[in-house]
Amino acid sequence: MRKDWDVIVVGGGPGGLFFAMKAAEKGLKVLVLDKKQEIGSPVRCAEGLGIDTVNMLVENGLPDSEKWKGWLVHGAYLYAPNGDNVYVPGDGYVVERTMMEKEMAKAATRKGATVLARHDVYDVIKEGNKVVGVRARFLGEEREFYAPLVIAADGFESLIARKAGLQTLQAAYHTDSGFEYVMTGLNIDADAIHLFFGTDVAPRGYVWIFPKDKDTANVGIGIDARLDRTAKYYLDKWIEAHKEEYGFEDASIIEVRGGGIPVGGFLKKMTMDGLMVIGDAAHQVHPLHGGGMALAMEAAGLAAEVAAKAFERNDFSDRTLDEYNKRWWEIRGHELENALKMRYAFERLSDDDFNYFAEILSDEDILAISRGDVDRIKAIALKALKERPSLALKFREFIGDAAKRLLG
Amino acid sequence: MPEKTVAVWIGERCIQCGLCVGVCPVAAIRLTERGIEIDVEKCTGCGICVKGCPVGALQLKKIVLEAKRDA
Structure with missing residues (x-):
């Protein structure tokens, strides 16, 4: 088998580029292919990023500069339909993604990775069931790249995993x-x-x-x-x-x-022989607020660790890569499932319900809800239920049994 | 001539966001440097991309399939 690279990453967004940074640090020869004309552009994002993730990127080699960090905010106002609001304090940045991704590409390159823009990967190359490379077009020229491991980080479109035979269709x-x-x-x-x-x-x-x-x-x-x-x-x-x-x-x-x-439809299986899927392509987005950058980078870090292990063992089989699935579900998967249940409840709320919650919720309640803190959500729902029994059905995923008892 | 209902791309409205690509159940849509390309052979006319498009740049239309020429 030809082996030009250790790992090929399809997609140079936050997930793909962070994987490249971490995998290159571990000594792997990483190639990132992105179909866009310019890394970081066009932006498809509201650009909000928590301060911890911003600091984490600086610790990982990005310059401590407002050019990519953008604008610092100190909290969030949530407005109900009647105009009432709840303020939730917390620092974060509205980042400049066109700059952030360029800085990530530079950091990855300093660590030893290679990033190529305008390389439109349209297919994977397989040997049997195993992914061994990709086919790309670069300004009309057909190019093939080979590696024992491919990372599908191609965002919402998620065509690479699907081409390879993993079901990542977004319902x-x-x-x-x-x-x-x-x-x-x-x-x-x-x-x-x-x-x-x-x-x-x-x-x-x-x-x-x-x-x-x-x-x-x-x-x-x-x-x-x-x-x-x-x-x-x-x-x-x-x-x-x-x-x-x-x-x-x-x-x-x-x-x-x-x-x-x-905003849901999480994948239990994000690996196959020679392939891991990360970020939006693996639906790693918070189902309540729709943020995905921090999660994509967290998944990328995990995937880079698993990739390094695969190289130590020289084994890129699904069985070895499965550690990525397991660890993701341990660390974030279940939390996101709880947040998804909260999304279901959220979808059933009337404008009256929103107004009511703006009145009763504290900033800590809201943080607990967005964390997917089931006990706290149950407590909030049970309290609310006494004043608004109609909420029982809307929060059924959380208070099924308790609500039944309460309502006789 | 056989007729078929398929999604049709309205380029002037498109912001090239790729939503249609991700939701297409049969992977019939690609975003290329030339814009959105829809494989009319694969397209089932289900309309998921049409509803999802944030700017209304896709429509369902009945088209007449060209008869395949014998090789």
Whole structure:
């Protein structure tokens, strides 16, 4: 078998590039292929990233620079349909992804990896059931690359794993449709991110304002992808209704973005002989808030450790790579399943319910909910249930038995 | 001439976000440097991509399949 590289990574987003950084550190010869014209662009993201992940990237060799870290915020306002809000403190950045991914590509290269843009991988090369390489097009030229291990980090599209024979199709039921404007000239409180909830505002999702500087922000929306109306329709409607409040009237649109967001349908199996899937391609996204960058990088770190072990043993079989599945499910998988149950409850809430929760929830409750803290969610739901019995059915995944007892 | 309902791409509305690619149950859609390419042979006309598209850049249309020429 020809072996040109140790590992080929398909997709140079946060997951693929972080894998390259970590695997190169372990001495592996890593090649990252990305079909985009420019690493980091176009952006399909609201760009929010917790301070811990930002610091982690600096510790891993990215410059400690606002050029990619972007704009620091200190918390989040969550707004109910009636305008009431809850403030949840917590530092984070609205990063500049076009710069972040370029810095990640530079860091990976300094560690010994190679990144090639505009390489459109359209197929995998297999020997029997084993993935041994990929076929790519580079400016009209056909190219083949061989390695005993391929990492599918090709984002929401997730065609590489599917080509190889792993079922990673994103079910429409577990997909949110995302649309976003980068707007400037806004009148916003730029010290926090702002999330707006409501059944008319954004069915199943929310509208967000993520500041990029004092008067510039990502203004976007995520909604259930199965709706007849488009995400753009809902966002434009909301912007029109709030044009005076946030200065949308006189604002400029400097970029238009969109994308699919996997908000469920987690994969038990993300490996096969010679292949691991990470990030959006493996649906590693938080089903409540739709954030995926931190999870993709966490998965990438795990996958890099498993890859290093596979090289020590010179064994790239599914059985060896299975450690990645196991550890992911131990560390994050179950937590995400709980957050998914919370998404189901969330989908059933009426505008009245949202208004009610804005009244009763503390910032710590909200953090516990987003962590998927089942005990805390149960306690909140049982308390709420006494005042609003209709919530019993809506929170059935959490309080099934307890609710039945309570309601006789 | 056989007719078939398939997804059709409206390039001028497209923001090239790739959502349609990820949700296509038969992997009939690809995002290339030329934009969205839909394999009409594979497309089943299920409409999932049409509903999911954030900007309405896909539509279902009835098309007439060209008769296959004998080699």
